[in-house]
Amino acid sequence: MNILHCLHNYHPARGGSEWLMQNVSERLVSRGHTVKVIATNAYSTEDYFLPGKGKNLIQESETRINGVDVKRVPFTRKGAGLLNCLRKVGSRIRFPFSEQIRMRAWGPRSRDYSREILASQGFDIVAACPLPTLNVWYAWKAAQKTNLPFILIPCYHTEDPWTYSNRWYFRMLSQANAVITLTDWERDHLLHSADLDPKRIHTLGVGIDIAEDTPDIDIRTKYGIQQKTIVLFLGQHGAHKGIIDLIYAMRFVWANISDVALVIAGNPTAHTQEIKRAIKEFTQEQQDRIYLIEGFPEEEKRPLLRRADVFVSVSAFESFGIVFLEAWREKLPVIGCRRGGAARLIQEFENGLKVQAGNTAELAGALCELLENPNSRKRMGENGYKMVVANYSWDAIISKWENLYHDVLRTQ
Secondary structure, X not given: OEEEEEEOOOOXXXXXXXXHHHHHHHHHHHOOOEEEEEEEOOOOOHHHHOOOOOOOOOOOOEXXXXXXXXXXXXXXXXXXXXXXXXXXXXXXXXXXXHHHHHHHHHOOEOXXXXXXXXXXXXXXXXXXXXXXOOHHHHHHHHHHHHOOOEEEOOOOOOOOHHHHOOHHHHHHHHHOOEEEEOOHHHHHHHHHHOOOOHHHEEXXXXXXXXXXXXXXXXXXXXXXXXXXXXXEEEOOOOHHHOHHHHHHHHHHHHHHOOOEEEEEEEOOOOOHHHHHHHHOOOOHHHHOOEEEEEOOOHHHHHHHHHHOOEEEOOOOOOOOOHHHHHHHHOOOOEEEEOOOOHHHHOOEOOOEEEEOOOOHHHHHHHHHHHHOOHXXXXXXXXXXXXXXXXXXXXXXXXXXXXXXXXXXXXXX
């Protein structure tokens, strides 16, 4: 197959959907298919609309990464401030064209994007990811003009109605030849909110490399971590990730167990300053137990997870939660949210614990329960590892993606 993937960002840009589509693209290439990626030259979706962003961009416009041809196109930020204001109003008050404005406000706004899709020749299928970014709209319209089958991978944040409840998104979803969801939670939500044909929705999931290995790095020495036990958050510093809730929960934890480090590792965002302000509310002794790592090399991800004792991510907005699989691969117990895609991954008291989003007392209690019971941590981590090996290896997952692409082509 000749496959065109239309994405908002692509490696070295980092994020859940970026990681997912890089893996899908490269693994389809490894199976003999041709994959071209069209993406912007941004490192982050924040580059499209946030003040002060959009300056540090990826320089090369064309490149090949592990067999995948990548074309990067520029985007405009003109009028971003006004669109941001209108989007905020349109999220709460419906007015003429409010939904179109909300869609455009997220970006990337780029005439070159549509032109690049239409100029691409010889492709059998077009797939776009994720919502709510505007590249999906460009891909959908281009697929209609070229009469190519269209697959949509929304990576839908089910708990964020202000962003995702939009009739234009529902229209694209309903007219796609296939919609790929990552969990049954996401699938059920779309069936209910977008009134989709169940036959067009396919829950394929995400995989990881079980045997993948990286050089062991002494994380404790590199970052000066002195405490005996480590609680780890790993991911972008997004406002929806629940990082500040985790920081506040540690105040209760330290009242009972003092020798615990909180490590927050991930790419900085506009929310990073809020995280720093929250940390400054603590005593100096408590601040010395918090390690804020603003970006780290990919080869440090597994060593960070290996050195941790508990992994925490209490976002209610995730469409899947890839990092939970990565934590379980290192036999690490996890704490997640009762809502969102991760809620279906975590089997409570078997491979981790779940808490209500925003409930710092409940989160502190879950942390203390695991930190005070090493046998429970070990059992949950091992159960998580067994589940990942049985259900989430990339070899099995990519076969599902490949078969679906073939099925869509056959039914055209």
